[in-house]
Each structure stands twice: as C-alpha cells, then as structure tokens.
Amino acid sequence: MTFEIIEKPIDVTELIQTLRHDSAGAYASFEGWVRNVNEGQDVISLEYEAHGPLAVREGEVILAEALERFELLAAMSCHRVGHLEIGDCAVWVGVSAPHRGAAFEGCRYIIDQLKQRLPIWKKEHYRDGHSDWINCVTGKTSDGV
Amino acid sequence: MIGVTARYFAVFREQVGQDAETLSTDAATAGELFAEIATRHGFDDSMTRCKVAINDELAGWEEELTDGDVILFFPPVAGG
Numbered sequence: 446m447t448f449e450i451i452e453k454p455i456d457v458t459e460l461i462q463t464l465r466h467d468s469a470g471a472y473a474s475f476e477g478w479v480r481n482v483n484e485g486q487d488v489i490s491l492e493y494e495a496h497g498p499l500a501v502r503e504g505e506v507i508l509a510e511a512l513e514r515f516e517l518l519a520a521m522s523c524h525r526v527g528h529l530e531i532g533d534c535a536v537w538v539g540v541s542a543p544h545r546g547a548a549f550e551g552c553r554y555i556i557d558q559l560k561q562r563l564p565i566w567k568k569e570h571y572r573d574g575h576s577d578w579i580n581c582v583t584g585k586t587s588d589g590v
Numbered sequence: 591m592i593g594v595t596a597r598y599f600a601v602f603r604e605q606v607g608q609d610a611e612t613l614s615t616d617a618a619t620a621g622e623l624f625a626e627i628a629t630r631h632g633f634d635d636s637m638t639r640c641k642v643a644i645n646d647e648l649a650g651w652e653e654e655l656t657d658g659d660v661i662l663f664f665p666p667v668a669g670g
Contacts, residue, residue, distance in 0.1 A: 477670045493669070494599065494600050495669075496599060496643075496662065496664070498646060499643060499646065499648065499662075500669075503648070524669060524670075535670065536669065536670050556670060559669055559670055560667075560668075560669050560670035561667070562667070563667060563669040564599070564641065564643075564664050564667060565667055565668065565669035565670075566599060566600035566601070566665065566667060566668055566669075567668040567669070568600070578600050578601040578604075578665065578668070579668040580639075580665075580666040580667070580668045581600070581601040581635055581665045581666050581668075582634040582635045583601055583605070583634055
C-alpha cells in the first residue's frame with residue numbers, strides 16, 4: 446500500500462507488479478488523463494502542484510481506508526505533478542482483490558476520495574493564452590462549486 | 591500579538607505574490623487568521639472550500655494558534 450507523488454511519467458507496467466498476489470482473481474485500475482477541453486475552453490497543457498508530504502500522507506490514509514472497507518488484497522496509487530501535456534496520465538489507481546466487485550468498488554472509492562482530499566492543485570493553460578486554477582474563484586472566474 | 595508564518599499554495603501564492611510571509615497577528619484561530627489574510631489579499635474562495643494545515647498537520651479552522659506556528663493555506667483542491 447503506497448501512494449506516491451512523482452514528477453516523471455507514470456509507468457503502469459511496473460506499478461501493476463506491486464499488486465500481484467496468488468489469491469488475486471481481479472485487478473482494477475483507473476487512469477486520469479489530461480484532456481484538451483474543459484468547460485468549453487480549449488486546453489493546451491496543464492500544471493499540477495502539490496504539497497508533497499501532506500499529499501502522500503493523505504493518499505496513504507485513503508488507501509488504508511479502501512483496504513479496510515473493501516475485500517482488497519493490495520492498493521496503490523500515484524499522482525503526477527509538474528507540467529503535463531494532452532493525453533498524459535495524471536493519476537493512476539490500481540487495486541487487486543479476490544473478486545471483481547470489490548476491485549471495482551475499491552478503485553472507485555480511492556479515486557473519488559483522492560480528488561476531494563489531496564492537497565493538489567491544477568492550473569489549465571488555454572489556447573487563447575489565459576490560464577486558470579481549477580475550482581478556485583479569483584474574482585474573474587467562477588468555475589467549480 | 592503572536593508571530594506566525596503563513597504559507598500559500600497555488601492561486602493563493604499567485605494572489606499574494608510570494609509563497610510565505612511572517613505576520614504579527616491578534617487572530618486566535620486559523621479561521622480568524624484566514625479571514626484577516628483573505629481581506630488583505632483579496633481571496634475570493636470561501637473558508638468552507640479551503641483547507642488549512644498547522645505545522646504540516648491538517649487542522650480545523652477553529653484550531654488555536656501559538657506563537658511560532660507555520661500555517662499553510664490551501665485553496666480548493668483539484669487533483670485527478
């Protein structure tokens with residue numbers, strides 16, 4: 446059970462190996478990708494900023510919660526920070542379990558909680574030259590609630 | 591009056607123009623200090639949507655401040 450904040454691209458092939466278990470009959474994962482449009486605006490790239498130590502601590506709390514709530518054998522996740530391009534993987538969650546039900550549910554729980562709780566911020570850069578911090582109100586924007 | 595360090599992240603850092611500042615304040619709690627800073631720097635996000643950490647531990651807005659504390663102000667998060 447590990448949560449990581451990383452600056453380099455996420456290597457899913459390597460991460461999956463940490464979930465291997467002889468009694469695992471199911472593996473479920475989620476990848477969050479950078480997309481080229483948000484709220485009708487053309488996105489060209491984005492930046493993630495994190496408070497690393499607190500993000501790791503909170504991420505590991507979330508993974509521990511998932512292991513307790515669902516019949517999982519292992520859970521792992523990592524989130525990238527820095528400058529990302531369209532199509533890049535920003536976040537990965539993987540879990541293994543004896544059966545698929547717990548794998549799907551546990552994976553869903555982890556990504557939903559990560560998005561709500563991790564001290565990570567996202568700044569989108571748009572084709573028209575401006576940029577915005579997502580979910581933040583700055584007087585000129587009112588996106589997100 | 592106590593002396594504390596305020597640290598800012600993401601949009602807050604950009605609005606303040608620096609990532610940290612030392613302050614003398616009469617604020618008794620993290621929430622009171624946030625209100626003071628939000629007014630001075632023109633933060634528009636409500637306290638309920640933001641988070642605070644004191645000395646690298648997530649804290650509640652009602653948490654009392656002590657001389658020398660480092661208070662981290664987190665704007666609304668957007669991971670994933």
